[in-house]
Each structure stands twice: as structure tokens, then as C-alpha cells.
Amino acid sequence: MPAKVLLTGAGGLLGGAVLPALRARHEVVGWSRSRPAPDLYSVDATRSTEVDRFFDAHRPDVCVHCVAAPDVAACERDPDMAHALNVRTTENVARACARQAVRLVYLSTEFVFDGKSETGYAEDDVPNPLQMYGRTKLLGEERASEVPEHLIVRLPVLYGAPVPGRGLGWIERMLLALSEGRTVELDDRVERQPTWTEDVAAVLEEAVARRETGVLHVASRERLTKLAWGRKLAEAAGLPGALLRPAPAVPEGQEVPRPARPWLLTDRLEQRGMRVPAGVSHHVESYVRSLPGPRG
Numbered sequence: 085m086p087a088k089v090l091l092t093g094a095g096g097l098l099g100g101a102v103l104p105a106l107r108a109r110h111e112v113v114g115w116s117r118s119r120p121a122p123d124l125y126s127v128d129a130t131r132s133t134e135v136d137r138f139f140d141a142h143r144p145d146v147c148v149h150c151v152a153a154p155d156v157a158a159c160e161r162d163p164d165m166a167h168a169l170n171v172r173t174t175e176n177v178a179r180a181c182a183r184q185a186v187r188l189v190y191l192s193t194e195f196v197f198d199g200k201s202e203t204g205y206a207e208d209d210v211p212n213p214l215q216m217y218g219r220t221k222l223l224g225e226e227r228a229s230e231v232p233e234h235l236i237v238r239l240p241v242l243y244g245a246p247v248p249g250r251g252l253g254w255i256e257r258m259l260l261a262l263s264e265g266r267t268v269e270l271d272d273r274v275e276r277q278p279t280w281t282e283d284v285a286a287v288l289e290e291a292v293a294r295r296e297t298g299v300l301h302v303a304s305r306e307r308l309t310k311l312a313w314g315r316k317l318a319e320a321a322g323l324p325g326a327l328l329r330p331a332p333a334v335p336e337g338q339e340v341p342r343p344a345r346p347w348l349l350t351d352r353l354e355q356r357g358m359r360v361p362a363g364v365s366h367h368v369e370s371y372v373r374s375l376p377g378p379r380g
């Protein structure tokens with residue numbers, strides 16, 4: 085059923101894909117803080133008065149909250165910033181949602197888990213984040229769950245369309261380097277579940293329409309290291325994958341602690357009759373074709 089949806093973080097990596105997916109079926113009002121566009125509102129989600137004023141003026145039925153600080157290293161360097169964007173913004177929208185009986189969809193991460201499980205994590209497994217990003221996202225989950233009708237969607241590492249004004253992402257930098265004959269080092273130790281933002285957007289749209297609640301893992305089932313992912317991208321782009329090398333291990337104590345096996349199990353998504361996102365192997369050619377530049 086069509087709803088009036090507030091999409092926060094509409095200018096970000098995920099929000100940029102979610103905006104058109106929601107607009108296909110719902111009335112959407114979106115926020116973008118640093119890149120105000122004619123069809124988006126500039127709201128500082130860390131300021132509760134701005135958030136309340138917006139809710140009072142627009143009275144949405146649902147809020148999909150994509151504002152966050154998803155850079156793991158930046159969160160570790162600047163815990164105040166991590167708390168402001170991952171916790172306080174969620175607290176502000178959650179309070180406004182509870183006040184106006186608005187449904188809240190909160191986006192979370194596989195980094196709420198410690199990665200010690202050999203088999204992966206279901207929605208009811210106990211979180212144990214290892215770093216500031218995971219800890220603040222978990223606090224965000226707690227704030228979101230105070231809204232009577234809420235959905236918490238945990239996601240793995242995402243890839244998607246380049247975000248305007250943000251410079252090149254790691255995939256574009258890697259493809260550029262390979263096209264210039266330079267070697268690139270990529271991690272070959274941690275297997276993750278890279279998932280296309282378009283697939284997440286489709287699930288979120290369906291979840292909003294069906295008024296899904298609780299906690300839901302949305303992730304592709306294909307697990308691969310960044311090096312294996314990079315090789316697939318290089319092959320799809322017709323570039324020499326032989327120039328990709330395993331990155332040396334970062335000396336202990338010098339890197340932010342990250343889960344060794346941050347795997348989200350998606351049985352619940354399937355049980356609820358929703359499509360589990362396809363993996364990198366399935367999407368890689370169309371993804372590379374979708375990138376701007378000589379390969380696009």
C-alpha cells in the first residue's frame with residue numbers, strides 16, 4: 085500500500101538507490117545534508133529541533149533512516165562524530181517517530197557481530213561489536229527498537245553507483261589503476277558478502293509496502309575476499325586481473341579490529357518470501373557496465 089515515506093540520507097550510497105525505488109510506489113520526502121538538491125530537504129539530523137520541525141510539517145507514515153557514519157576507521161578516530169551520526173540522529177528520528185506513530189526502518193550492519201562464529205549470524209544471535217562503528221550502530225538499533233513499529237535491517241558491505249561529489253570509490257580507483265598498468269593490493273583474508281545497493285533498495289521498498297517489523301538480515305549469499313571481488317570486476321571490465329595482489333597483513337594493534345567472519349544469514353528473509361540479493365558473480369558485468377567512464 086502506498087505510504088508517505090521520509091528517507092533520511094537520500095544523497096548517500098544506499099539512499100541514492102533507495103530514493104528511486106521508493107518513489108516508484110510511494111510519496112517520498114528526502115533529506116540530503118551537504119548536497120541539497122531541488123527535490124531534497126537539507127536537515128541536520130543531529131539537531132532534534134530541526135528533526136521535530138520537519139516531522140511536524142510533513143507528517144510521514146514511515147521513516148527510512150539512512151543517515152550514518154559508515155566509515156569504520158573514521159568512527160574509531162572520532163568517537164564523538166560516530167556517536168552523533170549513528171546514535172544521536174537515530175535517537176532524534178526515533179523520538180519523533182514514537183511521538184507521531186510513524187513506522188521506523190533503521191539500517192544497521194554486520195559489524196554489530198564479532199565474527200567469531202564459524203557459520204554466520206542469524207537475526208537473534210547476540211551482537212558483540214569489536215569497534216566504535218559497530219558499537220554506535222548497535223546503540224542505534226536500541227534507539228530504533230524503542231519505536232513501537234520498527235524494522236532493523238542489517239546489511240553487509242555494499243557497492244553501488246558512485247555518489248556525486250564524493251570522488252572515486254575503491255572500485256573505480258582500482259579499475260583506473262589497472263587500466264594504467266599499475267598493481268593494486270587488496271585484502272585476501274576476510275570473506276564478506278558484497279551486496280548491490282539496488283538489491284537492498286528493492287527489498288526495502290517491499291518491506292515498507294508489507295509493513296515488515298523486527299530484525300532482518302539482507303545480504304547476498306556469495307562470500308568472497310576483496311581480492312577475489314576485485315578479480316571478478318577486472319575480468320568484467322576486460323582489465324588485467326594479474327595486476328591484483330594480496331595486501332600484506334597490517335601489523336597487530338595498528339588496525340581497527342574487524343570481525344573475521346562477518347556473515348549475515350538470510351533464512352528469515354527467505355522465510356518471509358522476499359528475494360535474497362544475488363552475489364557479485366551474478367551482477368558483476370551489469371555493475372561494471374553501469375559505471376560512468378570508458379567502461380560505462
Ligand SMILES: NC(=O)c1ccc[n+]([C@@H]2O[C@H](COP(=O)([O-])OP(=O)(O)OC[C@H]3O[C@@H](n4cnc5c(N)ncnc54)[C@H](OP(=O)(O)O)[C@@H]3O)[C@@H](O)[C@H]2O)c1
Pocket residue numbers: 093094095096097098099115116117118119127128129130149150151152153154169191192193194221239240241242243247
Ligand atoms: N556502505 C556500506 O558498505 C554499509 C554496510 C553496512 C551497513 N551500512 C549502513 O547503511 C546505511 C547507509 O549507509 P551509506 O553507505 O549509504 O552511507 P553514506 O553514503 O555515508 O550516507 C550517509 C548519509 O548521511 C547523511 N548525513 C551525514 N551527516 C548528516 C547530518 N548531520 N544530518 C543529516 N544527514 C546527514 C549524508 O548526507 P549528505 O551526503 O547529503 O550530506 C550521507 O548521504 C547506514 O546505516 C550504514 O551504517 C552501510
